[in-house]
Amino acid sequence: MTQSAARPGLLRRYIAPLALGVVALAAATLVLRAGNDAPALPATASAEAQGQCLRPAAEMRRIHPTLLTQERQAAVREGMRDPQARIERCVTCHAVRDASGVAVSAEDPRHFCRTCHDQVAVRTDCFSCHRSTPAATLASGAAR
């Protein structure tokens, strides 16, 4: 074997497969990204008509965690209560009703919040303290 024969061997053995791999990876990324342009959203129930949501749906999808955090800070710690931004209002408008017309709680996978949160495997902690269904009968003190 001469040295000149070893060089094409090196190319064939290492560099060519490496280049091929890079090209394949780039192609795969392109294909995947094209697929992600329109991710399939889980079907959520539409809100019962009870006024406007705080923001358009597309915006709410992205920033509802931030809004919830801000509003809870303002309401609990500062005492600034925005009647439009209560979690009570969210679960009232977005109530999902079963066949008998009863709103399902967050225990049920059909619950509005659960439909997306289950898909992305993010557990919500809100409903360990807050009720997840519209208040059927508001207590005497809850008139608002």
Added chain:
Amino acid sequence: MSTEPDKGRRKALKLALGAAALAADSGLFLIAAPAQSRPAGAAASASQRWGLLIDVSRCADGCTRCVQACSAEHGWRIGGPPGQDPQWIRIVSATDPETGRNVRVPLMCQHCARPPCADVCPTTATFRRADGVVLVDRHRCIGCRYCVMACPFGVRFFLGDNVTDQAPHSPRGKGTAEGCTLCVHRIDEGRQPACVEACPGAMTFGDLNDPKSPIREALAGQGATRLRGNLALGQGVQYRGL
């Protein structure tokens, strides 16, 4: 955010001004306006200090209306199993061993100016709002129960069971500390706490910073005492007739 809250605030201010003018005209001030609410959307401020005056000599034997009202308002169950028995308000019977005199003392969170529960809270979940109401921010509570142990009055509780169908204005859940909130959701709307509303006349609620409030007038007249005065906690809840 939209401009809606601003409009609402303007409207509320106009209404309040109108009502004030009307009240001043008709001499209505003598009987009305027990609690003044802040303008909608305004933060609680130190210009107010909510307080409660309880005249134990007027606390009638056998009456539990304050306890019932609190339980109904906040959805806690009276007489749960041991360890799961939150008593946001309870009536303590106390007898003076020297004279044999017996008094009934409605006991709830005393809303201290220097709350030991907030001192020991490792996550600042327990905090004192600017207007003097001591609250648990359950978003931060980790359920360590330090506050339950630190409270000299035994009016902090730990909720160890799952709760469902909470009142929308009073969220509460497993693994968090809880206690009397002085009905913040009500006083933020300018209403009286549920216990005061239900009490036939032993409780007076109001702003301790306002010299014209009924509670200040009552205190100016006969004064009152705070429980465990030696601890110098500066409670918002004060008692008369002990």
